[in-house]
Amino acid sequence: MAILSFRKHSLRTRDDRRTPASELTLRQSIYPLCLVTILFFLWGFSYGLLDTLNKHFQNTLHISKARSSGLQAAYFGAYPLASLGHANWILRHFGYKAVFIWGLCLYGLGSLIAWPCLVHRSFGGFCAAIFVIGNGLGSLETAANPYLAVCGPPRYSEIRINLAQAFNAVGTVIAPVLGSYVFFKEVGDNADAIKNVQWVYLAIACFVFLLAVVFYFSTIPEITDADMMFQAQATHVGVAEEPFRKQYRLFHAAFAQFCYTGAQIAIASYFINYAVDTRDNTSSATGAIYLAVAQGCFAVGRFSGSFFMHYVKPRWVFLAYLTCVIIFNSAATTQRQNTGIAMLSLTLFFESVCFPTILALGIRGIGRHTKRGSGWIVAGVSGGAAVPPILGAAADAKVKGTGTAMAVPVCFMLAAWTYAFAVNFVPAYRDTADKTGAATIGIENANRDSEISDSGEEADKGVGTSAEIAA
Template sequence: MATGVTGNELSRKQWAFAFSLVTSLFFTWGFAYGLLDVLNAHFQSIFDIGKTKSTLLQLAYFGAYLVYAPIASVFRRPWLTLGQGAIFFWPSAVYRTYGGFVGCTFVIGCGLSCLEVAANSYISVLGSPKYAAARLNFSQGFQGVASFAGPMIASRWFFQGKNANSLDTVQWVYLAVAGLGLVLNILFYFCKLPEITQDALAQEMHDVGLTNDKDPFWKQYRCIFGWVAQTAYVGAQVAVASLAVNYLTEQGVGIDKPLASQLFSYCQITFTVGRFVGVVLLNWVDPALLLSIYAIACCTFSLGVTFGPGLSGVGCLFALFFFESICYPVIFTLGTKNLGRHTKRGSGLIVMGVGGGAWFPPAAGSIADRDSTAHSYIVPFAGYVAMAIYAVGITVDQARKGGFRLRTIDEIAQKRAQMEREKHVSDSDIDKKGSEEFVESVSV
């Protein structure tokens, strides 16, 4: 087991192994999250509850992030927490207790929040900082692959035939999730990952002038406002997904619940495709600029969902899922950029922003119950506006400092080679102006 290393010091074999194993985590909780949204509509029928009450699942799941993420580093076996939450879906289904499902969902969220703090941070530092956004987008792309599997399963097994009014299949699916949690816990126990320590990371960033951690954490405004943007974005994303099945069935174009669940899985596929497209774009376009473009598109299409009639609204919903794709990982990398010794704390704060998913859906659900599901999408629009302000603000700041521009692969390679040479030169011999230009040109 390698200790005290940075991502750039790992061998190719070590890097590939670590990256692959940690990426497998994203697939697992993408599957669990994909199931959560379709359970909203299913539980409305099973328990005869309204849209607002059904969003208690989102409140429990994402509220766990708000409570647990700041202390996530204390817990060493989050898979045990995840498995316990999943396995208790069984008695909740047997006794048809909605409160039991809400409680189990909270426990699952606690386990996943621990994993997400660790996995996002590890992927971000597992290599050059300038590729962090693209690297995290690629890993989280597999979360998207899994997230459409949940609705696809639901459209086939939850809403058809006798299962339309039964919880039998729900309990079996979550027992499988519990079993997967146990397998991964064993796998991570025996497969040791290279340790990228906080001290080694901070020293690397100091060596290349890529950190500004002399100020206290509360003055790391890029991170603080990144938490605000992440809270707003995740709240908007979850609100969009939690009522998507209801929205599709209410558009007056002949879509029933099984078809709506299937279309929702296609929305998730669109999201996943968008994320992998984003991986390519982030190799050429500055992350802050790309996030600005996508955030403005999210604002536009959320209004289209709110006011677009029939199939035009459905089309805007698909477009909205596409432009949501890169937002979470790019906000994470922008918010945790150059934090040095504050990286661990900053990562926990940004992941805590996932807690926004706890209160946006109930707000949207309340409007859906009182007015219409379509008009409830004005709630996520507000979240996208907050994200757009953050992204545009960073883009303007970089442009003002002369650091924003498109990058070519050759330029990136040349700059990397230049910095490798400079690492062997004393600080007095480094051209400060050139170093500052490099820092701005490869900023993520």
């Protein structure tokens, strides 16, 4: 099957017909998964760069911790607008490829807007650029996360999404390293350091526009609502038949995602502040190095979590990791110096599997509601706009109060833990996850000979309307 095709392409896909994509094998899913994984690195890099800029904007522009959280508010506040609005509409009416291209174009546009804002040191203008970038990345997450979860055998959905998210974590490591050794090393916290970042955003714009062209000409299978309904029925998960408003497991997952992501973003956003406030003689540049180490722990955690999921049910790995997050985050609120930084770094290590696993478990078995439902869970990322300002305000209330303020994310992690508990000990949650996890679709009797057209049109074999499939 050709990977790139230069013949006429269509970005519209019918959701009421089943395609061979419902039974993709591991081999058939490798190329599209690798291509989508590049997107995870891109938004990991963007997010890591934002965490580094947060502290340097405080120093360079002389703004408070609470005001600097406007970057996170603009970035993550755009997510529900994308995941519940324009990106989700495009996903349901056109398909995954169209959303990938749309998200990349918005990402590139926002990066171009950021360029002059950095030159003129306009914090408000840069927040506006970040809002556009957030819409682009929110669009990409709306499509990429569920695509990884459903592209290939259902049994390995959590492993696929955690491996791809590991490359997201690699991006979050590289960005602080660049900040410490390239942008801020020689010029410190002055205007020249901020201007240095303009070239990064220009390079990002060029790259993502080129990647959008690659996606347009690439052959990637489209997974329709009918495909997901087939998988749900093949695994005997009855909840897919329920109307969307009764998918309470999905809404619990979205709530958990909101609380967890808000806490994760708050911790990363103020990690440098935490290092400066709690460790003697620590500069912002040194704090960025500690952040890079912590993000390295985060990346290692995702690879380790994916490894453990080969041998232990993903829901158990999720419960163990999130429990450890609460333990070490709580310890970081009382410890100082190197011990406190070590506790917060371990918190990031165990945070690693939580976001992708909540999404993968949350959309298991919901059939034709998968595209719409994934938008709700991705919208939970908007917690990243709500929790950092609370932590920032708590830190501003006391001199060098970032350490004590880390109690704020602990509270939100406890709320997210309710979902980890439910998916392991409440039968309605646990049985749905286990039935899908035991599926042999794409492994036994796989549809190996089917060709998936790059336009997403239905193959002659195995095609039927959703009504026919239900019958």
